[in-house]
Amino acid sequence: MGAINSIEQLESYRRELASKVRADLPTVMVCFGTGCQANGSRLVAEAFMRVIEEQGLKVGVNLGIKTTGCHGYCENGPLVALKPQDLLYLKVKPEDVAEIVEETVKGGRVVERLVYRDKITEELVARYSEIPFYKHQHRIALRHIGTIDPTSIDDYILVGGYSGLAKALTMKPEELISEVERSGLRGRGGGGFPTGTKWRSCAAVDSDVRYVMCNGDEGDPGAFMDRSIMEGDPHSVIEGMIIGALAVGSHQGYIYVRDEYPLAVKNLTSALEAAREKGFLGPDILGSGFAFDIKISRGGGAFVCGESSALMRSVEGNVGEPRAKYIRSVERGLYNRPTVLNNVETWANVPEIILKGADWYAGMGTERSKGTKVFSLVGKVNNTGLVEVPMGITIRELVENIGGGVLGGKRFKAVQTGGPSGGCIPERLADLPIDFDSLTEAGSMMGSGGIIVMDEDTCMVDVARYFTAFLVEESCGKCTPCRDGLPRMLDLLNDITEGRGGDEHVAMLEELCDLLTWGALCGLGTSAANPVLSTIKYFREEYDAHIKERRCPAGVCKALITYSIDAEACTGCRLCAKKCPQECISGERKKPHVIDTTRCIKCGVCKDVCAYDAVRVS
Amino acid sequence: MEKISVIIDGKTLHAVKDRCVLQVARENGIYIPSLCYNSEVESSGGSCRVCLVEAHQGGRMRLVTSCNYPVRAGLEVKTDTPLVRRIRRGVLELLLARVPDSEVIREMAAREGVTEVRFRRDEGENERYKCIACALCTHVCAEVVGVHAIAMTERGADKKPATPYHKPSEVCIGCGACAYACPTGAITMKETDGVRRIWGKDFPMVRCSVCGAPHIPEAQVDWIVKRTGKDRAFFDKCPDHR
Numbered sequence: 001m002g003a004i005n006s007i008e009q010l011e012s013y014r015r016e017l018a019s020k021v022r023a024d025l026p027t028v029m030v031c032f033g034t035g036c037q038a039n040g041s042r043l044v045a046e047a048f049m050r051v052i053e054e055q056g057l058k059v060g061v062n063l064g065i066k067t068t069g070c071h072g073y074c075e076n077g078p079l080v081a082l083k084p085q086d087l088l089y090l091k092v093k094p095e096d097v098a099e100i101v102e103e104t105v106k107g108g109r110v111v112e113r114l115v116y117r118d119k120i121t122e123e124l125v126a127r128y129s130e131i132p133f134y135k136h137q138h139r140i141a142l143r144h145i146g147t148i149d150p151t152s153i154d155d156y157i158l159v160g161g162y163s164g165l166a167k168a169l170t171m172k173p174e175e176l177i178s179e180v181e182r183s184g185l186r187g188r189g190g191g192g193f194p195t196g197t198k199w200r201s202c203a204a205v206d207s208d209v210r211y212v213m214c215n216g217d218e219g220d221p222g223a224f225m226d227r228s229i230m231e232g233d234p235h236s237v238i239e240g241m242i243i244g245a246l247a248v249g250s251h252q253g254y255i256y257v258r259d260e261y262p263l264a265v266k267n268l269t270s271a272l273e274a275a276r277e278k279g280f281l282g283p284d285i286l287g288s289g290f291a292f293d294i295k296i297s298r299g300g301g302a303f304v305c306g307e308s309s310a311l312m313r314s315v316e317g318n319v320g321e322p323r324a325k326y327i328r329s330v331e332r333g334l335y336n337r338p339t340v341l342n343n344v345e346t347w348a349n350v351p352e353i354i355l356k357g358a359d360w361y362a363g364m365g366t367e368r369s370k371g372t373k374v375f376s377l378v379g380k381v382n383n384t385g386l387v388e389v390p391m392g393i394t395i396r397e398l399v400e401n402i403g404g405g406v407l408g409g410k411r412f413k414a415v416q417t418g419g420p421s422g423g424c425i426p427e428r429l430a431d432l433p434i435d436f437d438s439l440t441e442a443g444s445m446m447g448s449g450g451i452i453v454m455d456e457d458t459c460m461v462d463v464a465r466y467f468t469a470f471l472v473e474e475s476c477g478k479c480t481p482c483r484d485g486l487p488r489m490l491d492l493l494n495d496i497t498e499g500r501g502g503d504e505h506v507a508m509l510e511e512l513c514d515l516l517t518w519g520a521l522c523g524l525g526t527s528a529a530n531p532v533l534s535t536i537k538y539f540r541e542e543y544d545a546h547i548k549e550r551r552c553p554a555g556v557c558k559a560l561i562t563y564s565i566d567a568e569a570c571t572g573c574r575l576c577a578k579k580c581p582q583e584c585i586s587g588e589r590k591k592p593h594v595i596d597t598t599r600c601i602k603c604g605v606c607k608d609v610c611a612y613d614a615v616r617v618s
Numbered sequence: 619m620e621k622i623s624v625i626i627d628g629k630t631l632h633a634v635k636d637r638c639v640l641q642v643a644r645e646n647g648i649y650i651p652s653l654c655y656n657s658e659v660e661s662s663g664g665s666c667r668v669c670l671v672e673a674h675q676g677g678r679m680r681l682v683t684s685c686n687y688p689v690r691a692g693l694e695v696k697t698d699t700p701l702v703r704r705i706r707r708g709v710l711e712l713l714l715a716r717v718p719d720s721e722v723i724r725e726m727a728a729r730e731g732v733t734e735v736r737f738r739r740d741e742g743e744n745e746r747y748k749c750i751a752c753a754l755c756t757h758v759c760a761e762v763v764g765v766h767a768i769a770m771t772e773r774g775a776d777k778k779p780a781t782p783y784h785k786p787s788e789v790c791i792g793c794g795a796c797a798y799a800c801p802t803g804a805i806t807m808k809e810t811d812g813v814r815r816i817w818g819k820d821f822p823m824v825r826c827s828v829c830g831a832p833h834i835p836e837a838q839v840d841w842i843v844k845r846t847g848k849d850r851a852f853f854d855k856c857p858d859h860r
Contacts, residue, residue, distance in 0.1 A: 478777075
């Protein structure tokens with residue numbers, strides 16, 4: 001069918017699609033997110049097609065099969081979800097497929113070895129929604145991901161897609177803006193600026209041209225919520241942008257996606273084409289007379305291009321450098337026109353807010369941070385991946401309930417939030433609710449929602465050094481404090497971690513932090529001090545140990561540690577000696593071994609392989 | 619042009635709305651140090667950060683670069699507070715660590731009481747030993763001259779202006795505007811025997827028909843004639859003998 005010309009036609013098309021769906025039909029959903037594809041989900045999907053053909057089954061008659069976006073539990077991929085039983089199979093291999101078809105698809109039985117097994121209780125959990133990683137989640141931005149095929153606009157329409165737009169078309173721009181304002185939605189890209197306020201400011205500027213933009217330049221290491229949405233549910237972003245365009249009176253939109261996200265670019269491109277074909281984009285959207293279209297602009301991968309003014313420069317074809325935002329982009333943004341720029345996750349929330357209303361959305365979260373937030377939970381935690389939870393959940397709940405606690409029963413030490421220019425929050429503040437303001441008060445930030453869990457083996461000075469090194473690499477070099485201040489900070493941190501720290505080092509670091517915070521041009525620079533400041537604030541004793549005692553308490557900083565073997569614990573098994581790349585461990589079988597510290601390169605292999613915990617770091 | 623009144627260092631001043639704080643301050647004899655800003659070049663400014671001042675507006679205080687912060691009604695600016703001086707000193711110490719051989723930076727730093735660098739000094743290559751990477755040269759070339767012969771290359775601490783691929787530029791006209799505009803004198807331009815050398819390229823100069831002094835690169839004459847239609851014969855004589 002061609003373009004849909006009215007809201008009524010959209011609803012009748014949806015009914016028509018729904019009438020063809022058989023709810024009882026067993027359906028296999030293979031995850032085609034980037035993580036699962038890297039783990040071989042494409043081969044799994046091919047195996048399904050082969051087995052189905054071999055067994056003479058017909059897709060659409062005996063079973064349904066589709067590929068979906070990312071479920072967020074990538075470490076257990078390839079993931080296969082099955083309906084109607086609501087099952088999730090983990091780490092599925094092509095050779096498991098015949099059994100899945102025979103047992104589950106045909107027989108309705110569970111293949112137990114593919115089911116989630118709790119790492120502590122050993123309990124098997126077959127149902128998708130009962131797995132602890134998912135049980136505590138509340139999915140709005142990720143509402144469709146994993147259940148719909150992102151390359152099928154019909155799949156999106158079937159689950160209620162573009163209903164938000166249909167409703168928006170019956171509303172006045174002013175009503176749309178105040179609905180978003182009342183919902184309390186704040187920018188998910190990091191700044192937390194109230195979305196409705198931004199829209200209102202843009203709409204108020206007198207201009208014949210306005211732009212609506214989507215920031216898909218997710219650059220924080222370890223964060224992939226935006227990628228997941230663009231890959232897994234591109235229409236939710238597009239629908240949100242059309243609603244935003246209606247609200248502010250824009251006729252041209254841009255999605256800026258980093259080029260490292262090829263699947264996101266591909267799925268967005270095909271989604272835009274499908275949306276145009278169906279009449280959701282173009283000169284006469286759903287017969288309303290409203291014209292709007294979206295272009296994709298691909299970024300080259302500079303971290304700083306996630307900063308709004310640098311992003312706009314990049315879309316214009318210039319070098320992605322920030323400019324002073326004394327005149328805001330809602331007044332003068334892309335091509336010097338009033339521009340609304342929101343992040344992917346923010347846009348994905350918009351259709352639901354319009355459809356279900358501001359009160360529904362504002363009913364979730366905390367007083368000043370409404371709704372839910374997607375976090376990328378990584379680091380030393382049992383369950384890693386993308387999780388969407390209501391704002392205000394505590395750090396501890398996130399780590400313990402969803403993350404399943406710290407890996408290997410180690411002591412939970414800190415979380416690092418907000419990406420490279422976020423900060424570290426110690427375990428003693430783990431009962432802090434996660435929302436924009438609490439995190440900022442604690443010296444970190446929400447950022448795009450990266451949460452890195454750290455255990456007792458993490459050296460906080462080394463963490464500060466790591467993130468500072470990242471920021472040195474990513475500084476665009478336009479302003480003096482960031483360009484020349486960050487390398488000097490890194491010098492000082494290197495001195496400390498390499499045993500050359502002096503009494504004045506911490507004070508000098510603090511001075512440079514002050515300079516960056518006050519003096520840098522853009523958000524990257526003004527927040528770049530967070531990793532150092534937060535670790536000095538909460539883990540000062542570790543800085544002191546490195547400087548005054550030349551000791552790394554976590555045993556990480558190579559210049560400050562030595563490896564030795566505890567003669568009492570060593571059983572003389574020879575394993576460490578065999579694995580040592582320097583061949584500097586000697587000792588006879590069944591007798592205690594010795595490390596030649598003059599040749600040891602402190603790689604830690606001996607400690608990793610020792611089954612008797614006999615290798616000591618001091 | 620709408621006029622508004624602003625307060626700078628306690629003085630109430632009348633100024634054109636949206637003009638930058640630095641310009642208004644200069645017009646009224648108030649000193650704010652500045653390096654990367656040139657009032658004739660629209661994109662200049664915002665980079666070196668030595669002109670930071672306190673901007674008090676709407677009950678809120680921010681540290682802003684005076685070279686691109688627009689004056690609007692109700693604005694109060696303070697150019698000499700402990701915060702401004704502390705951050706300015708910090709910026710100058712970093713610049714001094716970067717280009718210890720630049721007299722401009724040394725003098726400006728000394729004026730703020732910064733004479734020593736506590737950080738590791740930059741072991742810069744000679745071509746950037748006075749360059750503070752402010753990009754003013756590239757803005758002048760693109761916006762004033764209209765040639766785009768140089769651009770900023772690399773990023774972070776390695777950022778520097780250069781011709782494409784560091785080869786002699788095909789479009790450079792040897793006008794030297796970049797060198798004249800550079801706040802730290804980091805761009806070398808030399809003339810020997812009627813030939814100007816800049817950015818690794820030689821430009822034969824037109825000699826004055828009266829005094830014989832070389833006064834303008836031939837390539838620059840070509841450019842001006844092409845752009846403005848001016849009579850080529852005008853450049854036969856140097857400015858002193860026209």
